[in-house]
Amino acid sequence: MDVQEKLSLIKRNTEEIVTKEELRDLLEKKEEPVTYVGYEPSGSLHLGHLLTANKLIDLQKAGFKVKILLADLHAYLNEKGSLEEIRKTAEMNKKCFLAYGLDKEKTDFILGSEFQLKDDYILEMYELSLKVTLNRAKRSMDEVTRRKQNPRVGQMLYPLMQTMDIGKLGIDVAVGGIDQRKIHMLARENLPSLDYKKQISIHMPILTGLDGEKMSSSKENWIDLSDTSEEVKQKIMDAYCPQGEIENNPIIEILRYHIFPRIDEFTIERKEEYGGNLSYKTVEEVEKDFSKQELHPLDLKKSVSNYLNKILEPARKKI
């Protein structure tokens, strides 16, 4: 794979890359660059988590070394439970990610607390704490935090630790949802003054919820790895999917972000009275037919739920 091919694979389905120029430069100069995503261990891995995992798989194909940070202390600071519970969940998450399709040989799993409690880490974090204003730290957490109403001091440590992680783990490219943008920018801005290189950031979009609204923890409008195949099918069938519209359409998004990266051909079984079976090589072809209303939402949904279940099945078994 040459640099141009790597670039287009890495760029696929991203919301933004900060910056493309730096990424090209990295690919030209470094044999095996290091990338990472930090995940708060979660009892219910959902399609949002798997979206960044898809990007890690792309990066692995492009020759990257992948580090997955199981961020137990971050989860703890974000009030996701006791450290003991969180660590148990982290073990389970690790198995799910491997089963999902990450290459075992090229993936390092790192538990946050293994290195985040070391003296030099803490001391440098204190140094960083003198450089970052409270306002800036708080704003960086706007899209991340569990508790927005009465934020705790612990939450202010979160972006500082994330910055330290990127430095300490020697990360060239940090992957995350676009919700991580402000934290990543904070890291880029401050790492050089702590004598670390500033990372390149790849941000994935935040998917539209199944009801067509923003994903919301109170509404559970998404698909979990812990959902049974029947539940997945039911959720897809119940999902918002206006005929002919491809913008903010959760079903189209699942097809684009979760299914097409994992397959070469997408087929739809359709009754003869509705036009017979269909076959597509790219998501753009599907979008074209859907826009022209030559592909009905119900036929799309049936096929999407089948493909999605096939993709989720290996990881689901590990729960």
Add this chain to the structure above:
RNA sequence: CCCGCCCUAGCUCAGUUUGGCAGAGCGGACGGCUGUAGACCGUCUGGUCCCCCGUUCAAAUCGGGGGGGCGGGACCA
């Protein structure tokens, strides 16, 4: 440490003045209409009124105590 304000359904809040069946909107569930969903229409669902004690025939409401949150003041050695 002192002062003021706030806490009611999953969420946002009304109700507290003057004690009298616990309310609305949003959300959620189900059905109808749709070859999906949504929208629309219909039905249903909603509670430790922060906790405890007291007064009263009767307390979300009044009194006392406690907890949590927010804002301000004071201290500035």
